[in-house]
Amino acid sequence: MCGIVGYIGTQTAVSILLGGLERLEYRGYDSAGIATIDEGILRCVRAKGKLYNLREKLEHDVNPARIGIGHTRWATHGKPEEHNAHPHRDNDGSVAVVQNGIVENYQSLREELIAKGHIFRSETDTEVIPHLISEYLPEEGDDSDGLLNAVTKAVNRLEGAFALAIIGVDYPDELIVVRQNAPIIIGFGQGEFFCASDVTALIPHTHAILYLENGEIARLTPLGAEIYDFKGKRLRKTPKILDWSHSTVEKQGYRHFMLKEIHEQPDVVRLCLDTYLQLGWNSENGKNVNPIKLNLPETFYENLEYVQILACGTSWHASLIGKYLIEQLAGIPTLVQYASEFRYAPSPILPNTITIGVTQSGETADTLAALETEKYRRVGLEDKYRARILGITNRPESTLANMVDEIINTQAGIEVGVAATKSFTAQLIGFYLLALDLAYRRRGLSLQRLEELIEGLKALPGQIETLLEGQAKSIEELTHEFNDTQDFIFVGRGINFPIALEGALKLKEISYIHAEGYPAGELKHGPIALLDAKVPVIAIAMPGKVYDKVLSNAQEAKARDARLLGVVVDNDRAAAEVFDNLLYVPQVDEILSPILSVIPLQLLSYHIAAKRGLDVDQPRNLAKSVTVE
Numbered sequence: 001m002c003g004i005v006g007y008i009g010t011q012t013a014v015s016i017l018l019g020g021l022e023r024l025e026y027r028g029y030d031s032a033g034i035a036t037i038d039e040g041i042l043r044c045v046r047a048k049g050k051l052y053n054l055r056e057k058l059e060h061d062v063n064p065a066r067i068g069i070g071h072t073r074w075a076t077h078g079k080p081e082e083h084n085a086h087p088h089r090d091n092d093g094s095v096a097v098v099q100n101g102i103v104e105n106y107q108s109l110r111e112e113l114i115a116k117g118h119i120f121r122s123e124t125d126t127e128v129i130p131h132l133i134s135e136y137l138p139e140e141g142d143d144s145d146g147l148l149n150a151v152t153k154a155v156n157r158l159e160g161a162f163a164l165a166i167i168g169v170d171y172p173d174e175l176i177v178v179r180q181n182a183p184i185i186i187g188f189g190q191g192e193f194f195c196a197s198d199v200t201a202l203i204p205h206t207h208a209i210l211y212l213e214n215g216e217i218a219r220l221t222p223l224g225a226e227i228y229d230f231k232g233k234r235l236r237k238t239p240k241i242l243d244w245s246h247s248t249v250e251k252q253g254y255r256h257f258m259l260k261e262i263h264e265q266p267d268v269v270r271l272c273l274d275t276y277l278q279l280g281w282n283s284e285n286g287k288n289v290n291p292i293k294l295n296l297p298e299t300f301y302e303n304l305e306y307v308q309i310l311a312c313g314t315s316w317h318a319s320l321i322g323k324y325l326i327e328q329l330a331g332i333p334t335l336v337q338y339a340s341e342f343r344y345a346p347s348p349i350l351p352n353t354i355t356i357g358v359t360q361s362g363e364t365a366d367t368l369a370a371l372e373t374e375k376y377r378r379v380g381l382e383d384k385y386r387a388r389i390l391g392i393t394n395r396p397e398s399t400l401a402n403m404v405d406e407i408i409n410t411q412a413g414i415e416v417g418v419a420a421t422k423s424f425t426a427q428l429i430g431f432y433l434l435a436l437d438l439a440y441r442r443r444g445l446s447l448q449r450l451e452e453l454i455e456g457l458k459a460l461p462g463q464i465e466t467l468l469e470g471q472a473k474s475i476e477e478l479t480h481e482f483n484d485t486q487d488f489i490f491v492g493r494g495i496n497f498p499i500a501l502e503g504a505l506k507l508k509e510i511s512y513i514h515a516e517g518y519p520a521g522e523l524k525h526g527p528i529a530l531l532d533a534k535v536p537v538i539a540i541a542m543p544g545k546v547y548d549k550v551l552s553n554a555q556e557a558k559a560r561d562a563r564l565l566g567v568v569v570d571n572d573r574a575a576a577e578v579f580d581n582l583l584y585v586p587q588v589d590e591i592l593s594p595i596l597s598v599i600p601l602q603l604l605s606y607h608i609a610a611k612r613g614l615d616v617d618q619p620r621n622l623a624k625s626v627t628v629e
C-alpha cells in the first residue's frame with residue numbers, strides 16, 4: 001500500500017526520495033508526489049499514475065533541497081487523481097504531510113476545520129492532517145519546538161491507523177515522523193536521516209534502522225534523532241543493524257522479480273531447513289532428540305489441545321496446508337480463519353490453544369487486527385485460556401514479529417513481486433517443521449516415518465532445482481496456447497486442494513484472467529456447469545490417497561470437452577492417457593507434494609502474464625503490503 005520516504009541531510013533530497021519511491025513501487029500505488037523545502041519555499045510536485053510521470057515533471061526543475069518527503073499512494077478515500085495524491089498541504093502551503101493508513105474520524109475533523117475557514121482541495125482523509133497541524137502552530141515560527149508540539153497535538157486528535165512524515169516551511173531543519181498502527185522506520189546515516197514505510201527503500205543508504213513503535217513521534221534534524229511519545233515525553237531508543245543485502249532488491253538479470261523469486265525457492269527451502277533441523281537427531285547419540293528445533297518455549301506446548309490460524313490471501317492458502325499437516329501428522333484439531341473475518345466474528349475462545357498469524361509482509365492490517373483481538377479477549381482469563389501467539393513470517397523485523405510471543409522466521413527474506421511465490425513455499429516449510437515438531441512431542445509418528453519425511457524435506461531443494469531446469473521452457477511454450485483464454489478452473493484434493501486455490505489466485509492476480517480453484521470432488525456439485533471447450537481445467541494429481549479420485553474427476557471434466565492439464569509426477573503413464581498437457585514434478589511423497597506441485601502453476605501464471613505484456617511485479621489494484629482493513 002502507500003509508500004513513504006523522507007530525507008534530511010546533506011545530499012540532494014529529490015534524488016533520494018525518487019530512488020526510495022522506486023524501491024517501494026512493489027507495494028502497489030496509483031499516484032506519487034514529493035515535497036521539499038529550500039530557501040524558505042515549500043515545493044510540492046505530484047502526478048497521477050506511475051513514477052515516471054512524476055520524474056518527468058521534475059526533470060527540468062533544479063531543486064537543491066536537502067530535506068523532503070515523498071509518497072506513492074494506493075487510493076482509499078478519493079480516486080487516484082493528482083489532486084488526491086500526497087503530499088497534502090494546509091491552507092497557505094506551509095506544512096506538507098504524507099500518510100500511510102486511514103484517519104477514521106476525518107469527516108468530523110474536516111467539518112470542524114472548514115468551519116474555521118480551512119479550504120480543502122482533495123477528497124482524502126489525509127488532508128485534514130496538515131490543516132489540523134497548522135491550527136496548532138505558533139503564530140510566529142520562532143518557537144523551536146513549534147512543529148513538534150503542533151504535530152503532537154494534532155495526532156492526539158486522530159483516530160485510526162496511520163504513519164506520517166511531515167515538514168514545515170518555518171522548520172527547514174526538521175522532519176517529523178509519526179507511527180500509530182501503521183509501519184514506519186527511521187534510517188540513520190552519516191549526518192543524515194531517512195524515514196520509510198519499508199526497509200527496502202533504505203537498503204542502499206543505511207543498515208542502521210530504528211523501528212518506531214505505535215504512539216511514537218520522531219524529530220529528525222541534521223544533528224540527531226529524538227523520539228517522543230504522544231504525550232511529549234522523550235524516549236530512549238537504539239537503532240538495530242540489519243543484514244539485508246542490496247542484492248535482495250535487485251532483479252539480478254531476471255526479467256521480473258517474480259521470476260527471480262520463483263528461482264530462489266530451492267535456496268529458501270534449504271535455508272529454512274538448515275535453520276530448524278537438528279543435525280544428528282537420528283544418530284546413535286541423538287536418540288530421543290527432537291529433530292526440529294524451533295526454539296519455542298516449553299510453555300507453548302503445555303497441555304496443547306488446539307491450533308488456530310489467522311491469515312489472508314496466499315498466506316491463508318499456506319495455512320490450509322498447515323491445518324492438514326498439524327491434524328494429519330500431529331493429530332491436533334486446527335481451525336483456519338480469514339483474518340479479515342475473524343475480527344468481527346471470532347470463533348468461541350478455545351482452551352490451551354496456539355494461535356498462529358501467517359503473513360509474508362508482517363504488516364497485513366487484517367491479520368494484525370485479528371491477532372490483537374485474539375490477544376486481548378484472553379487477557380485476565382484463567383491460565384488454560386492464556387494467549388500463546390506465534391507468527392510465521394519472512395520479515396522478522398515486521399510489526400507482526402514485534403507483536404507476537406514467538407516467530408518462525410521462514411528465511412525467505414524480502415519478496416518484491418506482489419504475487420507471493422517464495423514466501424508461500426517458505427511458509428509451507430514453516431508448517432512442515434511445526435507439524436513434525438508437534439508430532440514428535442506427541443509421539444504421533446513412528447521414528448521411521450519421521451525420518452522418511454525429514455529425508456523427503458531435505459530432498460526438496462534439489463527436486464525444485466530439477467523441476468525448474470526441466471520444466472521452465474516447456475511451460476513457457478505451453479502458454480502460447482492460452483492467448484485468448486478467459487477462464488481457468490484449478491482442481492485438487494486433500495493436501496493439494498489449497499494448491500488449486502493458490503494456482504487460481506496467482507493467475508488472477510497477475511494475468512487478470514478469471515480463475516477458480518475447487519476441491520476436485522466438488523466440481524460435479526456445481527462448477528462443472530461452467531465447463532466447455534473454452535475453459536481449461538488444471539488438475540493436481542499427485543500419487544497418493546486421492547490420486548485415483550482426482551483422475552476420475554478430471555475425466556468428468558474431459559467428458560464436457562474441457563481441455564485438461566495435469567500437474568503430475570515424472571513417468572506417470574496413467575496420467576498421460578487422461579491429460580492433454582502434462583506439467584511434471586519429480587516423484588515425491590504425497591504429503592510433501594504441495595512444495596513441488598505449486599511451482600509449475602507459479603511458472604504458468606508468470607509466463608501467461610508476461611506474454612500478455614502485463615506488469616507482473618506490480619499488478620493493477622494490488623499492493624504487496626495491505627496495510628488497511
Ligand code: AGP
Pocket residue numbers: 312313314315316358359360361362363364367418419420421509622623624625626
Ligand atoms: C499473494 O500473491 C497476494 N498478493 C495476497 O493474497 C497476499 O497473500 C495477502 O494480501 C496476504 O499478505 P501477507 O502474507 O503479507 O499477510
